[in-house]
Amino acid sequence: MAELSQAEAFARIRLLRSPRIGPVTFAQLLARYGSGEAAVEALPNLAKAGGGHHQLAREDTVRREIEAVKRHGARYLFHDQPDYPRALAECEGAPPVITYRGDLSLASRPVVAMVGARNASAAAVKLAREFAQALSAEGFVVVSGLARGIDGAAHEGAFPKTIGVIASGIEIAYPPQHADLQDRIASEGLLIAEQPPGTEPRGSHFPSRNRIIAGLALGTLVVEAAVKSGSLITARLAGEYGREVMAIPGSPLEARSHGCNHLIREGAVLVQEPADVVELLSSFDGSPRSTFREPVSAFDSVPEDMSEAQPADIASLLTRAPVGVDELIRQSGTSAAAVQLALLELEIAGRLDRHAGGKVSLSSA
Incomplete structure (x- = not known):
């Protein structure tokens, strides 16, 4: 365009x-x-x-x-x-x-995400840096979230072929000790933010940041993570997007390895050296994989003829319990396009909430 x-x-x-x-x-x-x-x-x-x-x-x-x-x-x-x-x-x-800020062309090259614990062990930090350096030498761009621990090591190892995705406004460094690293990435790599300038990072922003990290990459490698680590959210999203999920195994006696071991048990690819990642992703040349989704249906055209359903009709089918849009279409007996417009009108009016999985409900406000 x-x-x-x-x-x-x-x-x-x-x-x-x-x-x-x-x-x-x-x-x-x-x-x-x-x-x-x-x-x-x-x-x-x-x-x-x-x-x-x-x-x-x-x-x-x-x-x-x-x-x-x-x-x-x-x-x-x-x-x-x-x-x-x-x-x-x-x-x-x-x-x-x-x-x-930075070199946008990096995002069009083969990208691999590297994520893991903020309170990572010294051995895992060293391993992350070495993996990132090796993957960068093989032509991969490494994306991560500029957090302490694994993220920072991955950025340093891959520099300057690295993408940092932050949960704040583009000019706000978080954590503060990574301010210099963030500036270097913005100057010689690529720095991405979804939040407007001046926005401080909040807990609710990090899942959105993780979504971008997973979405940019052909695959996500979890280096070290506990079961409740946020990096497992990134891995889950990568799987949902049809991308490769990889994990480095660790000792069952180390709590910071339990998340990686869990991922492997659930089907993630076990990785022991950078060559494993290169081999797994070697068929990718930067073009979309056959498992990639088509652009989401929300961007499809909505027909003009919407006279079949009124917002009040659709609202009468809703409660505060989330329900799938497909179910609403079936129950309404009208076209999908008519239901979608009615939902749009209800949402703009503040009477509708959207939920994960394409579900909607009456607003709780």
Whole structure:
């Protein structure tokens, strides 16, 4: 697609920073109205049809964000722009927009994720650094989350062929002791953030960061992790995306190895040396795997003829217990497109919540 106009980019950011507009809703709005500008104009009528009202993000707030992105030497990249990483774009729930600094071409090369414990053992940190260095020498780009422990070692070993994905705004270093490493990655590697500038990292941001890490990579290698480690979330997401999941085994006497051993027991590929990773991923040349998903259905066009169902009809089928959209379509007896628009109107009006697995419920607010 052509470069977005400033007005269109502004409208898209305004939509995304508005309440109740997440990746799925944003995609449906863009598919139905053709542009962010048209979607912004349509929101009041959508909310009215859903029986409520909608408050858009303030224009001055959006303007300050855009200025901050420029001030910090970053750029926006939208899901439907050609340079958006293909592997990530094919993942369900891929961020509609990211901000980045550095060499974006790194994301189009063969990428492997390396993750693991923050409180990693000295042996595991050394191993992670050596693995990353070896994989980088074989032509792989290493992506990780700039956390302490395994993440930091992976970035250092692969530098400069490394991608850092952070859970904060593009200019905020977390943890603070990795500020220099983050700056180096932004200058010579690639730094990616989903959150707006000025956003401090929160617990709820880290699963989203993990989603991006898993989505960018052909496979995810867990070096050392306890059973409750967040790196297992990244591994699970990688499996859901149809990517390889790999783990380095450890002693059953070491709690920090229990997560890796569990992954192997559940079917992850056991890895003992970098050559194992190279062999497993050797068939990949950066092009999408046959197991990659097609672009998510939320981006499909929504037909204009939506007279078959009204928001009130669909709302009457909902409770606060999540239910699958497919089940709603069956119970409503109307077309999928009609149900999707009714759900969109209810969500914009603040009467609908979306849940994992394509489920929806009446809003608990």
